[in-house]
Amino acid sequence: MIGKFPVIETERLKLREVTKEDASDLLRYLSDEEIVKHMGLPPFQSVDDAYDEINWYSSIYQEGTGIRWGITLKENDQVIGSCGFLNRQPKHFRAEVGFELSRKHWGQGIASEALEAVVQYGFSQLQLERIEALIVPENLPSQRMVEKMGLQKEGLLRHYEYTNGKFDDLYMYSLLKDDL
Template sequence: MKEFPIIETKRLCLREVDFEDAKDMLTYLSDQDVVKPMGLEPFETTSDVCKEIRWYKSIYEKGTGIRWGITLKDSGIVIGSCGFLNRLAKHYRAEVGYELSKDHWRKGIVSEALEAVVKYGYNHLQLERIEALIEPSNIPSIKLVEKQGFSREGLLRHYEFTCGKFEDLYMYSMIKEDLKTGLGKDKYEL
């Protein structure tokens, strides 16, 4: 199997998570405010987190996604994750997702990680289209993707059944051409 790629930005190191990271990851995955937009119930144990880590590993092995742990360069502790899921290589598209420990909200960390991951997707995975599915009530996430250059395409009504109810989701996307002409052109150099 190919070596898991590491992405470095000014402040961050995006790397593969391992089972030794489970305790740190439980800190944010047990927080209702962090996991609700992901359509998950708060995790209760490190065993729950290990299942999530196994999922990260499985999507990478199958080629259907890749999820990086977000760490600050000065600590190395996993404080969130960002990456692709539902990748369809034959259609050159994937969905991007992210979450971050509440202690690190509003510091530009997810923006920095997302920008690096999007660049990786276009440059190394040959993606043409990157999607983001966001609950209409998740205003911070909506502002984030719009600032990054994603465009809202519409509302997917009752798109997911999570936490015992149907959820509407906004569909956002960015295509490679947007990087030359749209909001993302100042952020992304391919």
């Protein structure tokens, strides 16, 4: 997957690589407790937290285990969220998709537009057969969004992750290439 970072454009959005210059944008929305409460992260406290996140995006891309795009509106290039793949398993043709969006952009269809483009990229460019989404039961808006896109709820993974000092149950959703 190494090489020039791919840019994806949709009707309203430009999905692009997140760089150190975007740290203040990430800090702005990832310091919001409402945004991170379902992500297994504490709210960001400083720009160093944002740099750590950007470094993680870069490392998963370099290692080929994932790719995370910054979500920007075409008119201003400010990062307002991110969307992409992690835990990519090329041998098994699958990856997990994740996303988050700044609160002031909720309810406008932006996350759905970004997720749809990323899913298409995964099937067409990464040769994925299966895309998974792991969502905490309390995160009803994300569940509704992925269900609307056609992901199927497969079941509950009990105490699947340990984050922020507690065990989290996660719903497993999936979309197969043939489901489209």
